[in-house]
Amino acid sequence: MKETYRKGIIHTNTEISPNIYELVLEGDFHGRPGQFYMLRGWEELDPFLPRPISIADIDSGKIKFLYEVRGRGTHIISKLKKGHSLSLLGPLGNGFDVKVEGKIALITGGIGIAPMLYLAKQLLGEVHIYSGFRNNAYFLDQIRPYVKAVNIATENGSVGHKGFVTDLFDPKDFDLVYACGPIPMLELVINMCKGITPVYVSMENHMACGIGACLGCTIQTIRGMERVCKEGPVFKGEEVVLND
Numbered sequence: 001m002k003e004t005y006r007k008g009i010i011h012t013n014t015e016i017s018p019n020i021y022e023l024v025l026e027g028d029f030h031g032r033p034g035q036f037y038m039l040r041g042w043e044e045l046d047p048f049l050p051r052p053i054s055i056a057d058i059d060s061g062k063i064k065f066l067y068e069v070r071g072r073g074t075h076i077i078s079k080l081k082k083g084h085s086l087s088l089l090g091p092l093g094n095g096f097d098v099k100v101e102g103k104i105a106l107i108t109g110g111i112g113i114a115p116m117l118y119l120a121k122q123l124l125g126e127v128h129i130y131s132g133f134r135n136n137a138y139f140l141d142q143i144r145p146y147v148k149a150v151n152i153a154t155e156n157g158s159v160g161h162k163g164f165v166t167d168l169f170d171p172k173d174f175d176l177v178y179a180c181g182p183i184p185m186l187e188l189v190i191n192m193c194k195g196i197t198p199v200y201v202s203m204e205n206h207m208a209c210g211i212g213a214c215l216g217c218t219i220q221t222i223r224g225m226e227r228v229c230k231e232g233p234v235f236k237g238e239e240v241v242l243n244d
């Protein structure tokens with residue numbers, strides 16, 4: 001893959017929940033579920049780093065991203081309107097296995113729901129999604145047509161179960177688990193699945209280059225330190241060395 005930035009033209013950039021945006025760009029983009037692009041919506045040197053954002057869907061000449069406004073870079077991107085252009089590098093990372101059969105659980109926390117639409121569309125098995133949010137559920141209306149069951153938890157109980165999404169899920173019910181979300185949730189899911197069900201997790205870390213050059217995104221695995229942007233972001237649960 002040639003690692004140069006290219007332009008994408010904004011089709012829509014919509015706030016679908018407080019601080020959560022759905023960005024759709026026009027262009028011939030490609031990638032697998034779980035891969036990401038580095039996005040840059042500004043020309044100046046400040047903020048210096050582009051932002052890594054997961055592919056949420058690719059369909060009919062458009063690519064969709066879901067992102068949370070967390071800092072200056074995503075704040076700048078959130079202000080861009082239809083017709084503006086963004087610079088993109090990708091697709092990057094390994095991504096999830098698709099075309100998988102059997103009974104599959106997708107476990108998400110917050111913005112970790114981002115890759116699950118594109119993934120659910122390409123899985124062949126019976127897919128159940130378990131999504132946890134702080135207070136507002138989002139994006140599930142788009143995923144619902146591609147899954148057998150939707151299970152929701154919110155910390156304040158405003159939608160679905162009051163508590164954590166892991167309260168709802170039993171690994172014994174599934175042949176395979178995919179998870180994406182905050183690290184403490186992923187650690188809990190890995191521990192719950194240990195010895196019961198294979199689990200793949202999409203790990204998060206700070207990223208500077210996104211292409212394996214800066215070593216700023218490494219995590220501890222059973223093979224040693226590995227780069228989330230290059231060997232990941234998807235790892236087998238048993239490969240990740242958890243904090244005690």
Ligand code: FES
Nearest residue numbers: 210212214215229
């Ligand atoms: Fe630079 Fe991963 S972000 S090596």
